[in-house]
Amino acid sequence: MLTGEEKFVRSGHVRLWTERFGRPGDPTVLLVMGTSTPGIGWPDELVEALVTSGRQVIRFDHRDTGRSDSVEFTTHPYALADLAADTAAVLDSHGVPAAHVVGTSLGAAIGQWLAVHQPARVRTLTAMASSPMGNNPGPAWARALAGQPAATDELPPPTARFLHHVMASATTPRTTVRQRMDADVQTWRVLNGDVLPFDEPAARRFVEDCYTRAHDVTAAANHDLAGRRWADDRRASLSRITAATLVLHGSEDPLFPPAHGAALAAQIPAARLEIVPGMGHHPFFSSGLTERIADSIIRHTT
Template sequence: MATPAPSALLVRSGPVHLWTEGSGAPPSPTVLLIMGTAAPAAGWPDELVELLAANGRHVIRFDHRDTGRSTHLDFAAHPYALADLAADALAVLDGHRIAAAHVVGASLGGAVGQWLAVHRPERVRTLTAIMTGPMGHDPGPAWARALSGQAADPDDLPPPSADFLAHLAHRAALPQRTRAEYITANLETWRVLSGPVLPFDEPAARHFVATSFDRSPDHRAALNHDLAGRRLTADRLAPLSGITAPTLVLHGTEDPLRPLPHGRALAEAIPHARFHPVPGMGHSFFSPGLPRRLAELLLDHTAERRT
C-alpha cells in the first residue's frame, strides 16, 4: 500500500498557531519530531521522514514558534521558556488527536523531549534524544571559561570546540541583511557544526537554510530560542531519574557544539537508557547516508516490542 502524501495542519497552542505536517497515517504508531534551536520542521531531513512513514510510522513534524510558518512573537513582551515549547509539542499531539507518541528531539528539541518525559510521562511512549544533554545543565559557565581562554572545568561538561567558538566570532561580523547574505552565513555555520569527519552535504544544507529564510516573515525571531533555552526554570531541574519511557540517546562523536560527554551524561541520568554514539556525526544531519542511518535506529527503538 502506498504511503499517504504528507498533509499540513495548523494547530493552536495558547497565543500561537503552529504549522504542522503529518506523514503516514494513524493508527500507525506516531513519531513526534521536535527540532532544535531556531530550526523549523524542515530541519528534519525528508529522507528520514519518508523512511519512517514507509515503515509503518505516522510522523509529525512542526515549525516551532518563532520559526517558519508558525506564529512569531515579541519576546520582550511575551517571553517564554522550555515549558512553553513543551506545551507547544503537546498542542501538536492534541491537534492531531494523538494520546501518546514516540518523542524524538534534536538539540533543544531533546531538552523538550526530556521535559515531556518527566512532567507528562503519559504522553511519551518512548524518548529519543539526539545531540543534546541534560535539560537542567547550565552550559553558561563552561562557555564563559572557554571564551575567556581559561581551561575547562574537569567537573563540568565540556564547552564547544575551539573551531566552533572561533566561527561564532567570525560570523558575528558577517552581514545577514539580504537572503544571499543570510544563506552564506548560515551555510558556513552548518558546515562547522557538521564536524570534520563525515562529508558535508552542502546542497541539503543550502536547501534547508533557503527554505528557513523563505518560509519565515522574520528570521531574526528564531534567535528567541536562545533566550528561552537559557532560562533554567525550576521545572527543568526535576531529576531525570523519574523518566520511565524507554530512552535512546544518540550523539555524534564529532559534535562541536555539545561534545560527546553531554550525551553520555544524559544517558547516565536516565534509568536504563541506551547510549549510542554515532561515529563521525557532528551537530547536524547534513551528511550523505546519515538520515537513513538515524531512521534505522529510530525504527528499531520505536518498534512495538519496545513499548
C-alpha cells in the same frame, strides 16, 4: 512522492504549523526540531523511512520558525516549558494521547521535559545531539571564550573551532539576505563536524527553503533567549523518566561533545547510548546518516 496533511493548530495565543504523514492508526512518531530550525529540518527521506516502517509521523514548526507564528519576546517571553506546551498542543490537536518522541538538540531537551513532567505523553524517547536539560552551559562557554580551562565538575564546552566560528560570526556582515544565508550555511558546515563530507548544496537549499517559509527569519533568535531562561522545572531529576530512552550522539559533535550524551544517558534509568562515528551536531547534511538515524529510530520504537 511524499505528501503530508498540513494543519495549523493552537497553543495558547500561538498558531503552529504541523504536517502529518502515514496512516492514523499506526503508532505516532513526533519529530521535534532543534534551536531556531523549522520542522522541515527533518528530511523527507527520514520521514518516508519511518512511514514505510509502519509509523505515522508528525513534524511541526516551533514558534518563531517557519510558518508558525512569530512572538514579540520582550512582551511575551517564553522558556523551555512553553515550547514543551506547544509540543503537547500539537499532539492534542491531532488526537494523539502519546507518541514516540524524537528530538534533536533543543528538541531533545523538550522531549526530556515531557518525559519528566508529562510522562503519559511519551511512549519512548529518542534524544539526539543533546545534553541533560538541567545542564547550564553558560559558565563553561564563558571560561572557554576567556581562554580558561574547564572546571572539573562541568561538561565540556564546544570545540575551539566552533567557538572561533561564533566569535567570527558576530562580525560577519548580514546586511543582505544573501549574506545572511551564506552565514547560515557556514554555521551548518561547522556543526557538521570535520570528519564526514558536508553536502553544501543540500544545506543551501534547506536555508533557502527556511527563508522562503519564514514570516520573520530574525525571530528564530528568540530561541537563544528562551534557552537562557532557567527555572526549577529544568532542574528536575531525569531519574524520573520511565520511557525507554535512546540517546543518539555524534562522535564529532562540535557543540555538545560526546560527554554530554554520555551524561544524559547516565542520568536516565536504563537509557541506551549510541555514539554515531563521524556525526556532528546535525546529521542530515552528510551522506548516509539519514538512513542510519532512521534505522536507529525504527529499532527503538518497535
